[in-house]
Amino acid sequence: MSRFFNPDNPIMEFIAKIFDLILLNLIFIFSCVPIITIGASTSALSYVTLKMVRGEDPYIWQNFWKSFRQNFKQGTLIWIFSILVFIFLGMDFYIINSQNTTLFAVIRMLLWCVCLVALSVFLYVFPIISHFVCSTTQALKNAVFMTFGHLPYTLVMLVIAGLILYLCACSVKTFALVVVISGICGFSVVAFIYSILFDRIFKKYEPESPDNIE
Template sequence: MRSLFSPDNAVMQFIAKIFDLVVLNLIFILSCVPVITIGASISALYYVSLKMVREEDPYIWQNFWKSFRQNFKQSTIVWLLFIAISLFLGMDFYIINSQDTVLFAVVRTGLWVICGILFSMFVYIFPVISHFVCTTRQALKNAALMAIAHLPYTFLLLAGHALIVFLCTFSTKTFALVVVLSGLCGFSVFSFTACILFSSIFKKYETEEA
């Protein structure tokens, strides 16, 4: 019985990990409330998640706000940039969808390709900012190159995001399920799972940086 409640017990370690993810998820949600801070919050979320995957530092609260402060300016610039580009592309789609010609069909296909590239960069950019010290231009460039260089991982990450979008739009019940799970631990579980892939990706570049 005593071994069951030992910190080294696999069951207790699993429960502790779930508790940490719930706490991390709550901190992340609270830090996103001002909206403009979402970029810095995502970077901090991935910073802590990667440390949890690598079992490097257990202090969630301290690490989250450390990354939040350090990467606030850079993450906010990138976040606002992606919002602006997304709004611009959204307007383009709105205009093009009102037309029904072969030319606009070709342009629409091109826009979807641009959206795919943009979202692939979006998937990588905040983990890159949270883990590597580089300029904003270098971070954007590195995110694009990593997305291309690690296509199998990129497709897995995009598939994970696509699954969430599908569940949100499939029905009212699945949308409610996503909302509830997101409020409990959805964001942190997703970032933790993604960081299993990012940890493998980043190892190569850590060696080069060293």
């Protein structure tokens, strides 16, 4: 029995990680309540989950708050920019959907491609600003570069996001299930899975002496 409660026991480590993810999820949700803080909260979520993936500093609240404060301005600017981009794309869809010509059908397909690229860039950019010290413009450029430079990872992330959206739109029951899971640990678990991918990507760009990494 004493072996079971040993902190180094794989089962206990797994249980501890689950509790950490639940705690992180709750902190993330509460920090997103003002809506305008979603960008900074997302970058902080990525910062903490990447540390969890790498087995580093386990202090959830301290690390979350540290990243939230450091990336508040940058994360908020990118969040507002992302909202404007998707509002613009939504207006384009509204206009195009009112037309039934072959030309507009082609434009609609191209617009879907643009949406996927935009989504991919915003999936990358918040982890980038949480992990690397760079300007907002450079962070967006790096996000675009990584989107296409690591296409297999990008496709995996899009599939995960697409599956979640599909479950939300599939039926009322699956939507409710997604909402319940998201309230418990959904956001942090997805961020943790993404951070496994980001860990492999970011290591390619980290200097041997990480002086420019937070």
